[in-house]
Amino acid sequence: MARQSGSSEEFARPIRRLLVGGLILLLFAIFMLWRIDSPRAERFRAALVDAIVPQMDWALVPVTKTAELIEGVQSYARLQQQNQDLRRELQQMKAWKEAALQLEQENAKLLDLNKVRLDPALTVVTGQVLADSGSPFRQSVLLNVGAARDGIKDGWAVTDGLGLVGRISGVGKNSSRVLLLTDSASRVPVTIQPSGQSAMLAGDNSALPVLDFIEVFEEVRPGDRVVSSGDGGVFPAGLLVGSVVLARDGRLRLRLSADYGRLEFLRVLRAQPKDRIDGSTDLIGPLLPGAEAALSEDAEEAADG
Amino acid sequence: MVEATVTRRWTYWGLFLGLSALIIFVKLLPIQPGPGRIPGPDVLTLFALAWIVRRPDYVPVLLVATVFLMADILFMRPPGLWTALVILGLEFLRARSVNMRENSFLGEWLTVAGVIAAMTFANAVVLTIFIVDQPGLGQALIRMISTILVYPIVVALAARGFGLKKIAPGEVDQLGHKR
Numbered sequence: 186m187a188r189q190s191g192s193s194e195e196f197a198r199p200i201r202r203l204l205v206g207g208l209i210l211l212l213f214a215i216f217m218l219w220r221i222d223s224p225r226a227e228r229f230r231a232a233l234v235d236a237i238v239p240q241m242d243w244a245l246v247p248v249t250k251t252a253e254l255i256e257g258v259q260s261y262a263r264l265q266q267q268n269q270d271l272r273r274e275l276q277q278m279k280a281w282k283e284a285a286l287q288l289e290q291e292n293a294k295l296l297d298l299n300k301v302r303l304d305p306a307l308t309v310v311t312g313q314v315l316a317d318s319g320s321p322f323r324q325s326v327l328l329n330v331g332a333a334r335d336g337i338k339d340g341w342a343v344t345d346g347l348g349l350v351g352r353i354s355g356v357g358k359n360s361s362r363v364l365l366l367t368d369s370a371s372r373v374p375v376t377i378q379p380s381g382q383s384a385m386l387a388g389d390n391s392a393l394p395v396l397d398f399i400e401v402f403e404e405v406r407p408g409d410r411v412v413s414s415g416d417g418g419v420f421p422a423g424l425l426v427g428s429v430v431l432a433r434d435g436r437l438r439l440r441l442s443a444d445y446g447r448l449e450f451l452r453v454l455r456a457q458p459k460d461r462i463d464g465s466t467d468l469i470g471p472l473l474p475g476a477e478a479a480l481s482e483d484a485e486e487a488a489d490g
Numbered sequence: 491m492v493e494a495t496v497t498r499r500w501t502y503w504g505l506f507l508g509l510s511a512l513i514i515f516v517k518l519l520p521i522q523p524g525p526g527r528i529p530g531p532d533v534l535t536l537f538a539l540a541w542i543v544r545r546p547d548y549v550p551v552l553l554v555a556t557v558f559l560m561a562d563i564l565f566m567r568p569p570g571l572w573t574a575l576v577i578l579g580l581e582f583l584r585a586r587s588v589n590m591r592e593n594s595f596l597g598e599w600l601t602v603a604g605v606i607a608a609m610t611f612a613n614a615v616v617l618t619i620f621i622v623d624q625p626g627l628g629q630a631l632i633r634m635i636s637t638i639l640v641y642p643i644v645v646a647l648a649a650r651g652f653g654l655k656k657i658a659p660g661e662v663d664q665l666g667h668k669r
Binding site for chain 2: 204205208209212213214215216219220226230233234237238241244245248249252253314315316317318319320321322323325326327369370389390448
C-alpha cells in the first residue's frame with residue numbers, strides 16, 4: 186500500500202484491518218463447515234473440480250505427453266540394456282503363457298465337472314488420467330469418465346490391467362477421482378495367498394502400503410501374492426493387488442503390482458449389486474406353533490390366488 | 491502519471507493471477523502420480539511471500555484469498571485453512587515490509603523462514619485439534635525445509651524475471667510522494 190501523505194490513509198487502515206479479520210474468519214468458517222459436513226463439502230469440491238479440470242484437458246494431455254517423451258529420450262541411452270532385459274523377460278513369459286493355457290484348460294474341465302457357477306464377468310470402463318492431486322500428501326488421480334456418460338459410482342474398483350490401483354471416491358459429471366491404495370485414507374481388505382490369511386491393506390503415503398491385522402505372522406512370507414478378499418462388499422474378490430515384502434522397519438508391507446510410475450489409462454470395474462441374504466434360519470429345526478400357522482395361511486393364500 | 495501507476499499495478503495483479511494459475515496447472519499435471527517422492531516445496535506460497543516482501547501493493551488480500559482458496563479446493567486440502575494461514579503470514583510480512591527494506595537478504599530470508607515454519611506448525615496444530623487425517627510430521631518437516639531452501643530461487647526469479655525490486659529507502663514515485 187503506497188503511503189501517501191493525507192488523511193485518507195488514517196481512515197482506511199482500521200477498515201482494512203477489519204476487512205482482513207473478517208476474511209480470515211470467513212475462511213475458518215469454510216474450514217469448519219468442511220469439517221462438520223464433509224460429504225456435502227466434498228460433493229461441492231467434486232462438482233467444482235469437474236467444472237474446471239476437464240476444461241484444461243486440451244492443455245493437460247499434450248504437456249503430459251511431452252514430458253513423458255523427454256523421459257523416453259532419456260531412457261533411449263539404455264536401449265541396448267533394456268532390449269536384452271525385455272528379451273529375457275519375454276522368454277520367461279512364453280513359458281508362463283504355455284503353463285497358463287494348460288492350466289486354464291484343466292480348470293475349465295474341472296469346473297465343468299463340478300458344475301461350478303462363476304461370478305458374471307466384470308465389465309469395465311476405461312478412462313484416461315487427467316490430473317493428479319497436486320499435493321504430495323494426497324494420493325489420488327482424476328479420470329475423464331464420470332457419472333453422466335459412463336455411470337461411474339462411488340466405491341468401484343480401479344485397476345491398470347496389472348493390479349488393483351484404488352477405488353472411485355468422488356464422482357463428477359465428466360470426471361471421477363480415484364483414491365490410490367497408497368493414500369493414507371485408503372483401507373482395503375485383502376487375502377494373502379497361499380496361506381489364506383486375511384489382512385487390511387492400509388496406505389500411509391509411502392510407495393509400500395502396510396499390511397495390518399495379520400493373525401498369524403509366521404504363515405506369511407515375503408513374496409506371497411496378495412489379492413482382494415471381497416470382505417465387506419468393498420471390492421470384487423480375487424483381484425491381484427501385489428506381493429508381500431518385509432520392509433526395513435520390520436513391518437510387512439505390500440509391493441503393488443500396478444505400475445504406479447505410469448498411470449495413464451485405468452479400468453474402472455463395474456461392480457454388480459450383489460444379492461443380500463437377509464432371511465433368518467427359520468427353516469432349520471422344528472417350526473414354532475405361531476410360525477407354522479402363518480406358513481399354512483400363506484400356503485392357503487397361494488392356493489386361492 | 492497517476493494512470494501509469496494504476497495501470498502498472500493492474501498489470502502486476504494480472505501477472506500474479508496468471509502465474510498462480512500456471513503453478514496450479516503444472517502441479518496438477520499427472521507426470522509422476524503416486525507416492526514415494528520427497529515432498530517438494532510449496533511454490534505457490536513461496537511466490538506470494540516473495541512478492542509481498544518486495545511490493546506489498548502488488549499482492550492485494552482478496553486476490554490472494556481467491557487464488558489460495560481455489561488451490562485448496564483443487565489440491566484436495568482442507569478448504570480455507572491454509573488460505574487463512576497464508577493471509578495471516580502475508581499480513582504479518584506486509585506490516586513489516588517497510589522495515590524489511592533496509593534489511594540484508596539474509597535477514598529477510600530468516601524472517602520468511604520463521605513465517606513459513608509458523609504457518610506449517612499452526613496448520614498441523616489446527617488439523618490435530620479438529621482430528622483431521624494428516625501426513626506424518628517427518629514429511630511435513632521435509633516439505634517445510636525444502637520450501638525454505640527454495641526461497642532465494644523464487645526471489646531471484648521475481649527480481650530478474652518480473653522486475654520486482656524492494657523500494658529503496660527514500661525513493662519517491664512519479665508524483666514525488668514518499669513511498
